[in-house]
Amino acid sequence: MSLLFNLLKTSEKSLRLGNLILIKNEQKIILDTPNCLAYTVRGCVPHLTPDNLHDIPLIEAVTVTLEHFIDVQPPPSTQFPGGLHKFLNFEKYFLFIDIRDSGNIKAVSSNADKYVSIYTNHGVRQVMFDSYIEYMNIYKPDVFASLADKITDEVPSLKRIRKSVDRTLKWLDNALSNVKEGIHVFGVLTGHNNKEERIRSAKETAKRNVSGFVLNGNFLGNTSRERINILKSSLDNLPSNKPRLAYGLGTPEDILLGVSEGIDLFDTHYAAKMTDAGHAFIFSLDIKNDLDSCKQQKTINLWDTYFRDDIQPLLVGCQCYSCQNHTRAYIHHLLNVHEMLATVLLMSHNLFHYTKFFKSIRESIDQGTFSSKAERFFKVYDDEYKQEKEMTENSTTVILN
Template structure:
């Protein structure tokens, strides 16, 4: 009898030690530390470490938006052409896998890392994205959140969502949120906050031992509701924060107020992620409020339409163009490579750019590929656009470190406004009849 009790005691002790090990492992799988603060404002440079993968990424950082785990036009072989480790954080929506393969198959394979053969990359699971998984607030209810997907509209309950997370084994994942459009009523907005907090508690109670949980914060166009949600989420045991509800009809002029209302209340030592801020000006606005992680749906939409990013990064990396010719094809940040003026342009997209596309191909070739509808056009464009935007984030981090972020931000905005004004005058002159 004594031997049986001793064996049971050893079993219980082993189980307790294993639980402690799992808890410690969860805490150490993701580490985040702020390295530099901007002297004025909330901008900061941090270091995000995924110790299980041996990845260290400086923030503010861009997470590459994917379709079923991979960028829309970049194959696994071409990912190596992107700057590393900046490009090693991939964001995906579990809703992309609603049709196939099934969760048991993904789990048996070993999660998204092994499913895609990308063990050296970090994966961030977010219910919503701005490409294939759009929140449908009018169809959500107290039981779950509704999403529009290529497979139809789905109501996803917290338990179902957590089964997805457990099977896919992402490194970071966001709790289920009820994100609503800016035009909803006060009552509906309040309900979205209540549901999001309730679902966060459900996700916490069901969360797997691995993967860092980011608590969702919503509140629409109400400072009071966003403040209430941030205060409640900050009380929970989460590894970071996801600030949602942007890009759904909200005004860019009022967005700074909503962002600061949230970030001012959050613990400084934990990372903040946002969805819905894609334009360079929006990214700068988010960084000024203390956001660390951004998605890259902006790159996807640019690439799909045949645009290439060209805004200057430094003295060696500039786009050379004729202001008269490019008035209708450029807005300082990008050019439309479908335009006929690039048909015989043998220059690179950006002179001095070190991306694979600029090192090997010309505007004329990409213009040809676009006009004959070859997918290689999008492949080359997405490689360049991703490389260029990652370099933009690197410059932002340098500006924060040097204490020049606000100067960098104002210069970028003023240069774009100046360019747009000059382009509009040039267009007007070209369209005016000759006297």
């Protein structure tokens, strides 16, 4: 099995257009980047069956979390012949595995030199670093993330951050030495909020024979710009010829900022989170009019009684199954009677819309219009951007007066 990453177009502003090509047996999967990996819980995309997922045409890759399978050790799923693709009915997808839930990393007891602590439905468990590689060799994913000593402390000491980098590099070396041929490894970058340690982690990981890199934006600030500014220390010290996957960047603003700094892959946890809240995506990268008031919202809340008589689709013009067959009023009704079909239809729409958003990003990079479209997006949708602009304009007015 081979994994190739091609950069098709780059710019001096770190924008990257490429594709990730997986070839195994007679199967060839091409994942155009920037793109997303479908987030799963216990091996399923939330609210969707495999058949539902197959109806979303732009989904080519899924990410699976070992934390969801390991209530007991070894996980019962390791007894299933044929690997995790077959076990989960993900044979047509690019399958990526990590040990912790990228969308919901909970603070647990500290890690040690020989194990990582994880949070399961049956409480905290420890996974030995050699057991993790054993599980990966049985599951046979296309790619997995090496073990990482992720920091969940609010204010970690410099000693703790350095230890995190050292442990993660040690576990990466073990993974590369013991993984079976044909299974690819992404190195995880650590260093928390310390610039020097993030640079050290990035440079040392880049020296190894990894197939790509994983960056974790969780616990790194409250705003999109704060998280990206910290991750930039790592991104600036990575080779350009390997893909970068980022966690903790899910909102449209996160994605646009991440893409502008050279991140290639994201997960779809944000789509699942908004579906659980009863929201439908309506944002767009292609904004025609800054003053169009209906474009100020990124989502609509289908719990709102305003929609009880609204016979429009979730988003006019959307080609997803939900919008082609059902109305806002119907989904509002389903939510209020607690019918599970409500979240099925919402997730189908949100995931479809999310992948179309990435397609629009790729097209704008190819056409050289990404920067202008992203700037317009922030002007229309992003409250943080609006507040900063107002403060700048007010300060300028004071100076002029």
